[in-house]
Amino acid sequence: xxxxxxxxxxxxxxxxxxxxxxxxxxxxxxxxxxxxxxxxxxxxxxxxxxxxxxxxxxxxxxxxxxxxxxxxxxxxxxxxxxxxxxxxxxxxxxxxxxxxxxxxxxxxxxxxxxxxxxxxxxxxxxxxxxxxxxxxxxxxxxxxxxxxxxxxxxxxxxxxxxxxxxxxxxxxxxxxxxxxxxxxxxxxxxxxxxxxxxxxxxxxxxxxxxxxxxxxxxxxxxxxxxxxxxxxxxxxxxxxxxxxxxxxxxxxxxxxxxxxxxxxxxxxxxxxxxxxxxxxxxxxxxxxxxxxxxxxxxxxxxxxxxxxxxxxxxxxxxxxxxxxxxxxxxxxxxxxxxxxxxxxxxxxxxxxxxxxxxxxxxxxxxxxxxxxxxxxxxxxxxxxxxxxxxxxxxxxxxxxxxxxxxxxxxxxxxxxxxxxxxxxxxxxxxxxxxxxxxxxxxxxxxxxxxxxxxxxxxxxxxxxxxxxxxxxxxxxxxxxxxxxxxxxxxxxxxxxxxxxxxxxxxxxxxxxxxxxxxxxxxxxxxxxxxxxx
Numbered sequence: 224x225x226x227x228x229x230x231x232x233x234x235x236x237x238x239x240x241x242x243x244x245x246x247x248x249x250x251x252x253x254x255x256x257x258x259x260x261x262x263x264x265x266x267x268x269x270x271x272x273x274x275x276x277x278x279x280x281x282x283x284x285x286x287x288x289x290x291x292x293x294x295x296x297x298x299x300x301x302x303x304x305x306x307x308x309x310x311x312x313x314x315x316x317x318x319x320x321x322x323x324x325x326x327x328x329x330x331x332x333x334x335x336x337x338x339x340x341x342x343x344x345x346x347x348x349x350x351x352x353x354x355x356x357x358x359x360x361x362x363x364x365x366x367x368x369x370x371x372x373x374x375x376x377x378x379x380x381x382x383x384x385x386x387x388x389x390x391x392x393x394x395x396x397x398x399x400x401x402x403x404x405x406x407x408x409x410x411x412x413x414x415x416x417x418x419x420x421x422x423x424x425x426x427x428x429x430x431x432x433x434x435x436x437x438x439x440x441x442x443x444x445x446x447x448x449x450x451x452x453x454x455x456x457x458x459x460x461x462x463x464x465x466x467x468x469x470x471x472x473x474x475x476x477x478x479x480x481x482x483x484x485x486x487x488x489x490x491x492x493x494x495x496x497x498x499x500x501x502x503x504x505x506x507x508x509x510x511x512x513x514x515x516x517x518x519x520x521x522x523x524x525x526x527x528x529x530x531x532x533x534x535x536x537x538x539x540x541x542x543x544x545x546x547x548x549x550x551x552x553x554x555x556x557x558x559x560x561x562x563x564x565x566x567x568x569x570x571x572x573x574x575x576x577x578x579x580x581x582x583x584x585x586x587x588x589x590x591x592x593x594x595x596x597x598x599x600x601x602x603x604x605x606x607x608x609x610x611x612x613x614x615x616x617x618x619x620x621x622x623x624x625x626x627x628x629x630x631x632x633x634x635x636x637x638x639x640x641x642x643x644x645x646x647x648x649x650x651x652x653x654x655x656x657x658x659x660x661x662x663x664x665x666x667x668x669x670x671x672x673x674x675x676x677x678x679x680x681x682x683x684x685x686x687x688x689x690x691x692x693x694x695x696x697x698x699x700x701x702x703x704x705x706x707x708x709x710x711x712x713x714x715x716x717x718x719x720x721x722x723x724x725x726x727x728x729x730x731x732x733x734x735x736x737x738x739x740x741x742x743x744x745x746x747x748x749x750x751x752x753x754x755x756x
Contacts, residue, residue: 650664
């Protein structure tokens, strides 16, 4: 086999991804994400626009020790009518602590006239002067040709002229941007193939937006046509509908033979196995719910709900899986739900280490119980720990660790000692542990938090087993309308080992639903810790 070509990955999560509605990176976020991207094996990390805001400016002032990534600053070419030596914006870029500079320039003559209010000739001169100034400072230079594909359709000579001006002035990469996200894959492939006649493909990149849900397809089309750099973001973050999603592109490039046989990327097979973790870590940092249905990395990417499909997967996973989930650090899930069959239940029991004969009549009863409870609002496909407890109780293998005899929760809105209006929640729990009765009280920033504090304050001989238990997420869904609506509560927990699990509660009373999920979380932790009955 001949040597594979190198394909480069450029991540713009910290710049273009920061334009996502509702996303605001702190300095700590940016430092942590940059380190995570470098560890993953991304070639270029675009840190932002130094000077544009205090966070980006401070970020570029921080020292960093990347293993391989090229740290890149983003900014505009010199303004029309100014020289390269007399443009404050360009000067700020040249002074920024970065390995490379990615300039952005208009490639659509319509924008040159309307937005920049200048001539195409001055626009080209601005590109040449800026690229040369950065190259003279020893920086690797990239140029994002903004609106390139729309510009090519309107005036191909000018669009290609902008790209050639950058390349001929010393730019390492000329990046063709589908800024409005409206170009389709066949158009991308045709246009990039034409640009390759003027600029070598190993100097061309693609920057696709996702406004027609084509950003990943457009990026791959550009590679087919000759481009050798792909720009994108983790989890497809970006303005409007987002950018090309690197968490979809990376495994496609690594696992699909059309690309894997031809190209090599900086992400190793070993690091590919961390991709699902990287994706979820980013969402957790941003306090966003992960997209369960995201390709490759989503919780549902390798989940099967229908019984007939589950039966086939048990026999041969390739029947319904295009790649193996462990290659990306994900896992196979045969969901237990109202659509499940015996195969789903048996597979889930096997996954959690419960050995049972497939003809055991308790399996049928468990399946019926699941379907009955899901009809009232439970969703065990999203609450693995609660399902395991339900199954073990049906099989008689969950000890009666303790019993909550009663609890009370009060919420009071009052003025505190310094005159501030505040809301205080208090809870009292009465627990029976063996022959011992324990009463605990707790305060929290809400009724559920107060109940959690009180419940875990003193469990007698079991207290030492729950010291590392932490609730990491709390989600509420109203299942029907009105003030008497049925409420579903999902709680995600983790312990000192890093293990994570989800539990569920359903009730017309949100506190009662929360209590059910809290109880399951604690009991599950005791079970996993092999706490004695």
